[in-house]
Amino acid sequence: MIRDTSAQDRPLSDAPGFFSGRRRRLVPVLIGLALLAVGAVALPSVQRMMRSGTSVSLQRLGIATVELGPLVRDVAGEGKVVAAMSPTVYALHGGNLVLKVKAGDKVAKNQLLGEIDSPDLRAKLAQEQSNADALRTELLRAEVDGREQRSALKSNWESAAIDLQTARNDLERQTKAFEAGAVAGMQVEKARDALEKARITLAHAQAGVGLKDDSLKFELQAKQQALQRQQLLVQDLRRQLDELQLRSPVNGQVGQLLVAERANVAAGTGLLTVVDLTALEVQMQVAESFARDLAIGMPGEIGGNGQHWRGLVSSVSPEVVNGEVAARLRFEGTVPDQLRQNQRLSVRVLLDQRDKVLTVSRGSFVEEGGGRFAYVLQDGQAIKRPIRIGAQSLSKVEVLEGLKAGEQVVVSGAQAFDGAAQVTVSQ
The missing domain is CATH 2.40.50.100 (RNA polymerase II/Efflux pump adaptor protein, barrel-sandwich hybrid domain)
Known part of the structure; x- marks a missing residue:
C-alpha cells in the first residue's frame, strides 16, 4: 500500500534538451539582446516624439513640393466694361x-x-445790338461832319491862296507904277504889307487843314473803337445764345x-x-499689394462671351479705396462690337515672368509668417526652417534661400504647430 509519493519523486537527470544545461542559461541573454534591438529601432521615433511634444495628422495639412521652373506673376479678376469717354x-x-x-x-x-430757353439773354442781346447800331450811326455822322469841316477849311485855304496871288500881282503893279513915277512910294509899301498878310493867312489856312485832319482822324478812331467794343459784346452774347x-x-x-x-x-x-461706344475700356479692382507693381502699358488679357482679346493697361488710379485700386485696360486693336456698357468680363494682367526659379505654392506661411520661415517635411517630422522669398504671384512664390527643389513644405494647416520648432506628422 502506497502511503505517499516519496517513492515516486526523484531528480531529473542531465539529459539533453532545450531548457537544459547551458541553453537554459542563455535564454535571459537572448531576451535581453532582443529587447536591445527593438529599443535601438524604436529609439529615434521615441526621441522625436519626446522632442516634438505633439503630433499632427498629415490629413490636416496642405503639402506642396518645391519645384524649379517658370514663375508668372499676374493679377486676375473680374472687370466691367466702361466708356473711356463719357462726357457730361x-x-x-x-x-x-x-x-x-x-x-x-x-x-x-x-x-x-x-x-x-433764356428770355433775359435774348433781351440783353437785342439791347446791345441796338446800342451797336447807334454807335455805327454816330460813326457815319462823324465821318460826314469831318468831311464837311475839312471841305470848309480847304475852301478857306484855297481863298487864302488866291488872295496871296492877288496881293503879289498888286505889288508888282504898284512897283512898276512907282518906278514910272505914277504913284507914291507909300502905295508900294501898302501893297507889300498886303502881300505879307495874304501869305500869313494862307499858312494858317494850310495848318488848319492839317490839324483838322488829325482831329477828325482821332475822333473817328475813338468812335470806331467804341463800335468795335460794342460789336464784341454783341458777338459774346450771340455765342452765349449758341451755347444754349x-x-x-x-x-x-x-x-x-x-x-x-x-x-x-x-x-x-x-x-x-x-457714352462714346467707340472707345470702351475694362475697369478692374486690384488689391493694394499688387497695385504698386502695376504700370501703364503692361500687357493683359480680356475674356468674355467665349472669346479672348489682348489689352494694355491704360490707367491706374492713384487713390486707394477699401484696400483696392482701380485700373483700366484698353483693347489692343479694334474694340469688339458685341460689348455693352457695364458688361462683366474676366481680366488678367501680366506683371512679370521669370524662368528657372525655385517656386512653391503660395500658402499660409507667406501671409502669417511673412515668408520668413516654413515647415519642411523630413522623416515624418515638420521642421521649422528659416527661408527668404522673392517675387509672388497669386498661386506661387519665389524661394530665394532655405529650400531645395523636391522638398515638401507645409502650405496650410501649420497653425496646429503653434510655432514649435519640430512637430511629428502622423499618417
Missing part, C-alpha cells in the same frame, strides 16, 4: 431746359440734344438724364451724359 453736358447758362432726345438714343457728334443749344460732344449714346424735362436749371448744372 452742362448748362453754361440758366434757363428752362427743353430736351430733344431720350436716354438710350444714339447720337452723332454735334447733334442737337436740347436747348435752354446743347450738342453732343462725341458719337455715341445718350446715357443718363440728370435733370427732368422742362426743369429750370442754373448755370453749371449737369444735364445728361453721352
